[in-house]
Amino acid sequence: MTATPAADREPKRASAGAPREPVLTVEDLKAYYRTRHFGIEREVRAVDGVSFEVRDNEIYGLAGESSSGKSTLLKAVAAAMRPPLQVVGGTVRMRFLAGAKSLHQASSAELAQLRWRRLSYIMQGSMSALNPVRRVRRSFEDFAARHLGGTGAAFEAKVVAHLELVRLDKGVLDAYPHELSGGMRQRVTIALATLCRPDLVIADEPTTALDVVVQKDVLDMIRDVQRQVGSSLLLVTHDLGVHAYLTDRLAIMYGGRLVEEAPTETLFRSPQHPYSKHLIASLPRIGEEAPKVTLTGGPPNLAEPPPGCRFHPRCPLVMERCRRETPALTRLAPHHRVACFAVGGQA
Amino acid sequence: MTPLLELAHVSKTFGGLLRRRRVAAVRDVSFSLSGESPEVFTLLGQSGSGKTTLARMILGLETPTAGSLRLKGQDIAGLRRGAGGRRLLGLVQPIFQNPFEAFNPLRHVDHYLLLTAQRFGGAGEGLAAQAATETALRQVGLSLAEVARRYPHELSGGQLQRLAIARALLAKPKLIVADEPVSMVDASLRMAIVNLFKTLRGRFGISILYITHDLATAYLVSDRIMIMRDGEVVESGPARQVLTHPQHAYSRQLKDAVLVPRFTAAAGDGATTKPEHGPQH
Numbered sequence: 001m002t003a004t005p006a007a008d009r010e011p012k013r014a015s016a017g018a019p020r021e022p023v024l025t026v027e028d029l030k031a032y033y034r035t036r037h038f039g040i041e042r043e044v045r046a047v048d049g050v051s052f053e054v055r056d057n058e059i060y061g062l063a064g065e066s067s068s069g070k071s072t073l074l075k076a077v078a079a080a081m082r083p084p085l086q087v088v089g090g091t092v093r094m095r096f097l098a099g100a101k102s103l104h105q106a107s108s109a110e111l112a113q114l115r116w117r118r119l120s121y122i123m124q125g126s127m128s129a130l131n132p133v134r135r136v137r138r139s140f141e142d143f144a145a146r147h148l149g150g151t152g153a154a155f156e157a158k159v160v161a162h163l164e165l166v167r168l169d170k171g172v173l174d175a176y177p178h179e180l181s182g183g184m185r186q187r188v189t190i191a192l193a194t195l196c197r198p199d200l201v202i203a204d205e206p207t208t209a210l211d212v213v214v215q216k217d218v219l220d221m222i223r224d225v226q227r228q229v230g231s232s233l234l235l236v237t238h239d240l241g242v243h244a245y246l247t248d249r250l251a252i253m254y255g256g257r258l259v260e261e262a263p264t265e266t267l268f269r270s271p272q273h274p275y276s277k278h279l280i281a282s283l284p285r286i287g288e289e290a291p292k293v294t295l296t297g298g299p300p301n302l303a304e305p306p307p308g309c310r311f312h313p314r315c316p317l318v319m320e321r322c323r324r325e326t327p328a329l330t331r332l333a334p335h336h337r338v339a340c341f342a343v344g345g346q347a
Numbered sequence: 348m349t350p351l352l353e354l355a356h357v358s359k360t361f362g363g364l365l366r367r368r369r370v371a372a373v374r375d376v377s378f379s380l381s382g383e384s385p386e387v388f389t390l391l392g393q394s395g396s397g398k399t400t401l402a403r404m405i406l407g408l409e410t411p412t413a414g415s416l417r418l419k420g421q422d423i424a425g426l427r428r429g430a431g432g433r434r435l436l437g438l439v440q441p442i443f444q445n446p447f448e449a450f451n452p453l454r455h456v457d458h459y460l461l462l463t464a465q466r467f468g469g470a471g472e473g474l475a476a477q478a479a480t481e482t483a484l485r486q487v488g489l490s491l492a493e494v495a496r497r498y499p500h501e502l503s504g505g506q507l508q509r510l511a512i513a514r515a516l517l518a519k520p521k522l523i524v525a526d527e528p529v530s531m532v533d534a535s536l537r538m539a540i541v542n543l544f545k546t547l548r549g550r551f552g553i554s555i556l557y558i559t560h561d562l563a564t565a566y567l568v569s570d571r572i573m574i575m576r577d578g579e580v581v582e583s584g585p586a587r588q589v590l591t592h593p594q595h596a597y598s599r600q601l602k603d604a605v606l607v608p609r610f611t612a613a614a615g616d617g618a619t620t621k622p623e624h625g626p627q628h
Contacts, residue, residue, distance in 0.1 A: 065533035066504065211393045212560050213604045240534060244608030265610040275535075282538045284563035286590055286605065295535055296488075298503030 021095055022053035023200050023232045024077070029090035031076040044303045046072035048256040049090070051329065054200065059226060059233040061247030061264060063240055063279075067299045069256040070236050074204055077234070078121065079103045079111060094119065096199055117147040120193040122186075122222075124205040129189045130177040136188055137173040144195045159195065165225055166191045183214035190222060194229045201226070203235045207242060219246055240283055244268055249335075252276045255300045255310030258329055262336040272338045274315050309341070317342040349420040351521055351554055352405065352439075353379040357414035359400050359578075372400040374578040375414070380522070382419065385554040387544055389569035389586065391562065391601070397578035398558045402526045405556065407435050419521070437467055440515035444527040446507035450499040456507070457495045460484070460514050467518035483513040486551070487543060505536030512543060516551070523547070526558045541568050562605050566590045574598050 028051055033044040046069040054060045064070040076087050091102035096118045097110070106114075123129050130139050140159050148155060160170040166187040177185055186206065193201050206222065207215040223246060226233050235247055243250050243264060251261040252275065260273040271277045278295045297314045300306055306313055312322040321341050329339040359373040374397075380388055390398045403409040404416055407427035416423040418438050426435035443449045450456055457480065464476040464483075481491045487509040499507060508528060515523050525544070529537045541564045547553045548570075559565055565572060569586035574597070582595040593599045 065535060212562075213393055213600060216604050216606060219606070238534065241606040241608075244610075245606040265608075268608060268610070279535055282535055284538060284541075284567050286563055286566045286602075289567075295539075298506055298536075299533075 020056060022055045023095050024054040024234065025091075025093045026053065026077060027051050027091045027093075029073070029076055029092060030088045031072050031081070031085060032088050033072075033084045034086060034088075035084045042303060045305060046085075046256050046302055047076055048305075050253075050256075050258055051090075052251055052258060052261060054232050054234055057227075057230055057232060058248045059223070059235055059246055061243040061250040062234065062236045062253060063238065063243055063250060064236075064253035065238055065299060067302065068253045069302070070238075070253050071204070072256075073253070074202060074234075074236055077103075078119065078202055079106070094200065116143050116193075116198065117196045118199050120196065120198040120201050122189055122193045122201060122203040122206045124208055129192065130185065132177055134176070135173065136175055136177065136180075139188075139192060140173070140195065143192055147196045159191075162195050163191050165194075165228060166221055181214075182210050183218060186210060186218050187221060190218075190225060194225050194231060197229050198231055201231050201233050203233060205237050205239075206235070208237065208239065215242075216245075222246070240279060252279065255305060256302055257310060257339065258337075259311065259340070260336075260338050261329065262333075266336060272332060272336070272343045273311075273340045274317050274342070275311050309339075315342075348382045350379040350417075351382045351385075351419060352556075353415075353417045353420075354401075354405075355415050355417075357401070357404065357411045357416060359397075359404060359409060360412045372578050373397040373404070373411075376401060376575075376578075376580055377414075378573060378580075378583065380554050380556075385548045385552045386570040387548055387555045387557055387568050389557045389559065389565045389572045390575060391559060391565050391572055392575035393560055393601075395577070396575040398575055399526055400578075401575075402441075402524050402556065402558055405522075405524055406439060406441050407432060433467070436520075437518055438520055439522040439524060440518050440520040442508070442511050442515055442523060442525040442528045445531050446504055446511055447499060447531070449511055450507065452499050454498075455496050456499055456502065456510055457491065457497070460494075460510070460517060463514050463517040479517060480513075483516045484510075486516055486547075487513045488539075489513065503536070504532045505540065508532055508540055509543070512540070512547075516547075516553075520553065522554045522556060524556045524558070527560070528557070529564065530559070530561070537564065538567075544568050562590060562601060574601065 028049050029047055030049055031047040033046060035042045050073060062070055072085065075081050075085060077092050081087060087104050092104065093102060097103060097106060097114065130136065145155060148158060159173070163170060163172065168184065168187055168191065172180060172184065172188060180188065203222065207218050210218060219242065237243065247264045249261065250264040250267045251258050254275050260267065260271065260276045267276065268280055271280050295314055300310050308324050309322040309327050312318045315322065319341060327339045327341050329337045332338050355377050357373060357376045358371065360369055360371050362369045380386065390401065392398045400409060404411050405423065407423050410424060418426060423435065450459065460480040460483065461476045464479040465472065477491065484490055484494065489506065489509055494502065494510060529540050532540060544555045544557060545568055548555055557569065566586060571584065572586040572589045573583035574581050574589070576597050582589060582593065582598045589598065590602065593602050
């Protein structure tokens with residue numbers, strides 16, 4: 001790589017001193033889909049009491065399978081809900097939002113100020129972030145010009161310097177999105193998301209649409225840029241291999257709740273929740289024998305979730321209590337939280 | 348004995364004539380599956396490598412531009428003709444990538460199974476078809492009671508994909524062509540389906556053509572493996588040998604692209620936890 005353009009940038013907005021509050025604090029968040037047809041009300045509890053925080057300069061991973069509620073959680077965290085999805089309880093606080101209020105109480109003007117400047121996104125399909133009938137330059141102007149000021153030579157210089165971070169030539173600015181390969185397009189969206197040096201970048205399945213050979217490069221790039229820009233990253237993907245490769249801390253979601261959270265290495269080496277154990281044990285690895293698979297059934301229907309622990313119908317360790325009570329996410333070790341009656345921590 | 352499946356110098360080109368660009372999706376591919384011992388044969392490659400086009404030709408959904416495809420010694424194009432292609436589908440059955448798209452959302456899922464049992468399984472109406480369906484479902488770890496009168500949206504991706512396999516089994520095929528069968532299935536259920544392929548091969552003598560871009564599952568279930576790039580075969584051989592000691596530069600590139608957890612890379616070897624590496628960062 002060439003001389004790092006990051007060197008002449010302002011230092012991280014952080015002011016040294018007392019332990020700072022996390023970049024993102026989510027507390028007891030509940031987001032339900034509520035529909036009403038012909039007087040029949042239906043409620044899907046896609047996110048039901050989720051709490052976690054994302055700290056400075058870390059990559060926080062969120063893993064979950066389909067219908068675990070992870071996409072809904074992201075929408076709620078980014079305040080990008082559309083009916084019938086609504087946030088019915090809990091708070092999402094971001095450090096950079098004045099008055100310590102929840103993001104859902106912010107006005108649309110306040111949100112517009114935050115977007116891309118403080119909080120930005122890397123989406124799964126880069127085509128959906130870039131305007132297909134405009135040159136790439138135009139997308140940069142659309143997203144960032146109002147935050148960085150101007151569209152002139154100074155702005156262009158900033159953009160070009162930033163593109164170097166993701167090893168792209170300034171020529172891509174004159175290209176249309178369809179002229180670029182999938183990997184290049186995703187690098188453009190990474191550059192877009194980090195141009196304003198946001199405090200938090202939310203990445204939703206950033207490499208799922210890419211080819212295997214390109215995926216690793218893009219992940220390396222995300223880590224490089226994240227370290228240089230100093231943003232925190234909330235990375236959501238179902239692919240545990242990506243989490244093991246990239247994230248610092250990892251939370252596992254099941255049936256709308258977090259079941260376990262720990263530093264990624266701890267979670268992979270000694271998972272505690274029966275569901276996490278199963279997930280990690282069923283990861284196929286080259287050079288090893290086929291993992292034994294014992295879990296049966298499917299994920300719960302969130303319109304009628306099972307009572308008590310939502311994993312209990314599939315759980316090998318199920319006890320009478322699990323059918324009645326819901327285990328809370330409790331601290332097992334200083335950095336390790338688990339929601340399970342069978343795994344201690346909950347007398 | 349004649350091989351179960353034999354491909355000789357098969358090529359497929361799309362476009363040409365009035366279209367400006369000709370795309371060679373498959374170029375001069377030859378391989379064969381033994382008629383005596385069933386095996387799991389894996390076709391590995393990234394998108395655009397031609398693996399799906401090859402599968403479609405084996406299923407008779409595309410005709411090759413050059414070369415020949417034979418199933419039990421008979422030309423696939425010939426088997427496809429007449430009787431709605433039933434002679435071909437009695438020998439080879441497909442399993443597709445997205446189980447949610449493979450079933451009609453407005454029909455009960457057991458409808459398909461019963462229909463297949465009647466048309467291909469030789470079971471008549473009513474109870475015989477039900478019994479055949481029940482047997483096929485048991486083979487994939489489901490039961491008729493679980494899926495009867497259910498719509499596709501009521502079942503999980505893993506359950507639907509197992510249903511698709513049960514449906515394929517009803518036709519008593521010699522070969523199952525599975526095109527990316529687990530890429531839409533959750534990780535916790537993925538291995539169950541992949542392991543099922545081994546069972547089908549071992550217990551029922553069905554050969555599996557497993558198409559994937561995932562090296563890890565390929566390593567675990569395959570007997571032989573063939574790596575394709577841009578329509579050409581770059582390397583083939585016994586699965587473990589190809590994946591542990593890839594010879595071709597592209598195979599090595601594919602293997603290097605497999606994500607290795609940072610912490611195991613640091614610890615040197617993959618599986619075992621080294622005690623001196625404490626659980627904390």
